[in-house]
Amino acid sequence: MIYEGKRVVVTGGLGFIGSNLVLRLAELGARVTAVDSCVQGCGSNIFNVAPAGAKVEVLKADIGEPECLTEVLRGVPIIFNLAGEISHIHSMLYPERDLELNTLAQMRFLEACIRMTPGARVVYAGTRQIYGAPQYLPVDELHPVNPVDFNGVHKYAATMYHLMFSRSGDLDAAVLRLTNVYGPRMALDVPCQGFLSTYVRRTLTGSRLQIFGDGTQFRDPVYVDDAVEAMLLAGDARRLASREYNVGGPDALTLTEIANVCTAAGGMEAPQYREFPPERKQIDIGSYHTDSTRLREELGWQPRIRFAEGIARTVDYFRNHLEHYMTPGVTEPECKLKHMGVERGAYRLMPA
Amino acid sequence: MIYEGKRVVVTGGLGFIGSNLVLRLAELGARVTAVDSCVQGCGSNIFNVAPAGAKVEVLKADIGEPECLTEVLRGVPIIFNLAGEISHIHSMLYPERDLELNTLAQMRFLEACIRMTPGARVVYAGTRQIYGAPQYLPVDELHPVNPVDFNGVHKYAATMYHLMFSRSGDLDAAVLRLTNVYGPRMALDVPCQGFLSTYVRRTLTGSRLQIFGDGTQFRDPVYVDDAVEAMLLAGDARRLASREYNVGGPDALTLTEIANVCTAAGGMEAPQYREFPPERKQIDIGSYHTDSTRLREELGWQPRIRFAEGIARTVDYFRNHLEHYMTPGVTEPECKLKHMGVERGAYRLMPA
Numbered sequence: 001m002i003y004e005g006k007r008v009v010v011t012g013g014l015g016f017i018g019s020n021l022v023l024r025l026a027e028l029g030a031r032v033t034a035v036d037s038c039v040q041g042c043g044s045n046i047f048n049v050a051p052a053g054a055k056v057e058v059l060k061a062d063i064g065e066p067e068c069l070t071e072v073l074r075g076v077p078i079i080f081n082l083a084g085e086i087s088h089i090h091s092m093l094y095p096e097r098d099l100e101l102n103t104l105a106q107m108r109f110l111e112a113c114i115r116m117t118p119g120a121r122v123v124y125a126g127t128r129q130i131y132g133a134p135q136y137l138p139v140d141e142l143h144p145v146n147p148v149d150f151n152g153v154h155k156y157a158a159t160m161y162h163l164m165f166s167r168s169g170d171l172d173a174a175v176l177r178l179t180n181v182y183g184p185r186m187a188l189d190v191p192c193q194g195f196l197s198t199y200v201r202r203t204l205t206g207s208r209l210q211i212f213g214d215g216t217q218f219r220d221p222v223y224v225d226d227a228v229e230a231m232l233l234a235g236d237a238r239r240l241a242s243r244e245y246n247v248g249g250p251d252a253l254t255l256t257e258i259a260n261v262c263t264a265a266g267g268m269e270a271p272q273y274r275e276f277p278p279e280r281k282q283i284d285i286g287s288y289h290t291d292s293t294r295l296r297e298e299l300g301w302q303p304r305i306r307f308a309e310g311i312a313r314t315v316d317y318f319r320n321h322l323e324h325y326m327t328p329g330v331t332e333p334e335c336k337l338k339h340m341g342v343e344r345g346a347y348r349l350m351p352a
Numbered sequence: 353m354i355y356e357g358k359r360v361v362v363t364g365g366l367g368f369i370g371s372n373l374v375l376r377l378a379e380l381g382a383r384v385t386a387v388d389s390c391v392q393g394c395g396s397n398i399f400n401v402a403p404a405g406a407k408v409e410v411l412k413a414d415i416g417e418p419e420c421l422t423e424v425l426r427g428v429p430i431i432f433n434l435a436g437e438i439s440h441i442h443s444m445l446y447p448e449r450d451l452e453l454n455t456l457a458q459m460r461f462l463e464a465c466i467r468m469t470p471g472a473r474v475v476y477a478g479t480r481q482i483y484g485a486p487q488y489l490p491v492d493e494l495h496p497v498n499p500v501d502f503n504g505v506h507k508y509a510a511t512m513y514h515l516m517f518s519r520s521g522d523l524d525a526a527v528l529r530l531t532n533v534y535g536p537r538m539a540l541d542v543p544c545q546g547f548l549s550t551y552v553r554r555t556l557t558g559s560r561l562q563i564f565g566d567g568t569q570f571r572d573p574v575y576v577d578d579a580v581e582a583m584l585l586a587g588d589a590r591r592l593a594s595r596e597y598n599v600g601g602p603d604a605l606t607l608t609e610i611a612n613v614c615t616a617a618g619g620m621e622a623p624q625y626r627e628f629p630p631e632r633k634q635i636d637i638g639s640y641h642t643d644s645t646r647l648r649e650e651l652g653w654q655p656r657i658r659f660a661e662g663i664a665r666t667v668d669y670f671r672n673h674l675e676h677y678m679t680p681g682v683t684e685p686e687c688k689l690k691h692m693g694v695e696r697g698a699y700r701l702m703p704a
Contacts, residue, residue: 095459103455103509107447107502132519145497145512148519150459153512157455160497160505167484167500168634282520 001236004029008235009072011035011063011109012044012082013056016186017125017178019048020224021080021231026052028232033072035083037062039101041335042085043187047324064105066112073116078235081109081162082125084155088283089192090335091151102154110161114170122162122173123234128246128288130156130177137218138252138291141177141244149283163243174234175244176227179290183224183310184317188325191333196221198332199259203266203311204318205331212276215256218287220249223305223313233299241298248290250303261308265315353588356381360587361424363387363415363461364396364434365408368538369477369530371400372576373432373583378404380584385424387435389414391453393687394437395539399676416457418464425468430587433461433514434477436507440635441544442687443503454506462513466522474514474525475586480598480640482508482529489570490604490643493529493596501635515595526586527596528579531642535576535662536669540677541685548573550684551611555618555663556670557683564628567608570639572601575657575665585651593650600642602655613660617667 008025012018013034025032034056036044049056061068063083073079084102085091091098113120131139132146147153162173182196188204190197195212202209230247234240253261259271276284295301305313318325327333360377364370365386377384386408388396401408413420415435425431436454437443443450465472483491484498499505514525534548540556542549547564554561582599586592605613611623628636647653657665670677679685 095463096456099456099459104448104451107451111447142496144494146515146519147512148516150516153509153516156512157505157509160499160508163498164500164502164505167498 001028001232003232003236005031006078007031007076008078008080009033009035009076010080010082012042012084014038014044014046014048014058015082016043017181017224017227018080018082019045019185020183021082021228022049022056023052024228024232026055033057033059035059035061035063035069035072037083041087041090041190042101043190043193045185045187045324047321048185062105063109064100066108069112070116073112076117077120079113079120079122080231080235081122084125085151086127086194087192088129088149088151089279091149091154092279092283095150098150098154102151103157106158106161110165110171114165118170119172121235122171123231124159124162124173124175126159126175126177126244127152127155128177128179128290129285130159133285134288137287138248138289139246140291141242141246141294148285166243172240173243174240176230176234176247177244178222178227178247179249179288180219180221181224181227182221183314185224186314188318189327189333191335199262200314200318201326201331202268203262203315204322204326206266206268207331208268209259209263209271211255211259211271211273212280213255215254215259215273217255218252218289219255219258220252220289221258221307221310222247222249222303223310226303226305230295230301233301237299242294245295245299246290246292247295248292248303250306252289253307258307261311265311353380353584355584355588357383358430359383359428360430360432361385361387361428362432362434364394364436364477366390366396366398366400366410367434368395369533369576369579370432370434371397371537372535373434373580374401374408375404376580376584378407385409385411387411387413387415387421387424389435393439393442393542394453395542395545397537397539397676399673400537414457415461416452418460421464422468425464428469429472431465431472431474432583432587433474436477437503438479438546439544440481440501440503441631443501443506444631444635447502450502450506454503455509458510458513462517462523466517470522471524473587474523475583476511476514476525476527478511478527478529478596479504479507480529480531480642481637482511485637486640489639490600490641491598492643493594493598493646500637518595524592525595526592528582528586528599529596530574530579530599531601531640532571532573533576533579534573535666537576538666540670541679543685543687551614552666552670553678554620554683555614555667556674556678558618558620559683560620561611561615561623563607563611563623563625564632565607567606567611567625569607570604570641571607571610572604572641573610573659573662574599574601574655575662578655578657582647582653585653589651594646597647597651598642598644599647600644600655602658604641605659610659613663617663
């Protein structure tokens with residue numbers, strides 16, 4: 001790949017996927033700047049990039065205030081754009097916060113990119129949530145867009161910005177639509193980060209898993225190294241044949257199968273089935289399974305890590321670094337947003 | 353129709369399409385409240401609803417500050433939601449303003465609707481701009497969404513809010529995707545409201561028309577009474593078979609044909625052809641022609657007014673009321689936003 005000696009910016013670089021990407025880029029010899037706002041509830045953790053030491057520059061800055069990013073963006077050829085809030089539940093509780101973090105901030109950031117490094121390759125971390133409840137399986141990139149929550153709407157608006165600026169030639173973007181990503185450096189101390197974050201947390205504490213519904217829903221989790229590889233390929237490709245790529249895992253597993261793998265790894269008692277809580281039912285999408293054919297055919301990507309192996313690696317990582325990811329004795333973290341003056345419909349990230 | 357004696361709210365009720373709808377609803381015996389923020393640049397004009405006199409209640413209020421709307425929304429069964437900014441050009445110059453007017457304000461407004469009148473029918477004025485440059489003609493509702501400007505992105509985000517809340521049962525929305533609408537009460541004193549606004553203005557002043565490009569592009573303008581009829585049908589239908597409906601005109605005409613009709617009505621010299629200015633070329637979508645089959649089959653709608661007839665009626669209206677729509681001597685209005693402290697990327701509608 002082309003990364004050796006290359007300047008690269010990673011937004012959300014202290015978060016879960018971002019930090020794994022930053023570490024891999026550092027290994028490949030890139031000159032990486034990790035940009036992160038360290039906003040509460042988005043999973044940033046400075047320990048995540050500790051292994052890279054001085055090989056990575058960390059810049060605490062908000063992409064929604066891109067004046068701070070002028071110099072770091074100037075002429076940079078590749079930007080991995082992962083900053084944002086991923087929680088569907090948070091987005092329903094604090095929709096204005098989600099709009100500002102996932103849409104307004106992206107608008108400002110992309111305008112800064114166009115000004116400071118026109119035509120740059122931007123690899124954006126999108127989400128399969130934009131498809132909503134699948135009309136067919138597996139879901140390919142031509143599936144209609146039907147988001148069921150604010151997070152999906154706002155991430156899709158940001159996707160449209162990327163595509164619009166690519167069409168006009170101002171940027172050269174690739175949008176990866178990621179399904180459930182898991183692995184080392186997940187945010188375990190933030191609630192509502194998706195069921196896999198909860199499952200990994202409980203696997204580490206030995207707490208019994210809960211399955212919402214009857215456990216027959218499908219998901220195809222992606223191990224974070226595979227997701228990172230997809231991003232590197234999208235950043236590397238000389239010319240992109242497409243702008244949007246689905247990124248799914250190697251296996252479609254039922255929630256029961258997923259829970260059983262975790263339960264075996266953590267030695268808990270068998271998972272417990274319960275009704276969907278209403279606020280989750282409203283935004284549940286049923287079964288999901290990705291068609292990643294385009295990414296394989298156009299960029300040569302293949303997911304390599306199967307779920308049991310990925311969970312084993314994940315558990316192994318966290319067992320060795322638990323103090324950096326969980327407060328002792330706290331099994332289920334509490335949502336801190338409500339204690340921060342963040343109110344439903346009233347939160348404003350940016351001062352006027 | 354069901355409107356007699358019925359309470360109805362129309363947002364953007366002093367604007368071009370909104371006011372025509374308000375007048376028609378008043379004729380049908382509805383108890384109409386016209387809500388309008390009177391924001392500069394969006395075309396609101398109190399004279400538009402003068403013919404209804406005391407039969408219409410006018411409430412100066414911003415849908416982005418829905419606290420003022422609590423009482424008017426309480427239990428109202430039908431809401432026609434037309435408030436917003438329609439200018440593609442303004443949206444590219446002032447994207448944050450467009451995000452706030454077309455997305456943030458809609459988020460707040462719909463939350464207020466859900467709180468005050470859960471399950472209400474909401475008819476939203478969407479736009480064909482979300483389709484971007486057509487991949488095939490005529491464009492039906494299954495055409496992929498590919499907006500080429502901020503206005504398209506932000507109106508589509510608001511569309512997704514309407515659909516999301518309909519899926520969850522909180523509202524019962526219909527989104528009409530309107531193509532170029534023209535007719536009496538167009539905003540002639542606001543620039544960048546689409547080429548038909550410019551053509552009508554020049555027809556009235558006898559100024560020669562300009563055609564960008566070679567004039568072979570297709571458009572299918574809709575006379576405002578036909579657009580209003582589509583809205584009334586969508587508000588009236590007991591149960592909607594679909595959530596999204598295209599609304600196009602009776603004829604696909606080339607820009608040359610459209611210009612020639614106006615030129616004949618205004619008695620100007622023949623239109624002048626010129627290159628697209630770059631800022632317009634970037635967001636130009638090429639030819640567009642609507643497939644309105646769904647609206648015809650499911651709601652029995654048919655556009656009735658052909659373009660030459662519609663232009664004749666439009667010119668006739670404005671000739672009789674010109675002083676309410678144009679400042680004498682001003683052929684091309686100037687964009688006032690830049691004189692209002694509205695800066696590119698820095699405008700904020702709402703105080704923090």
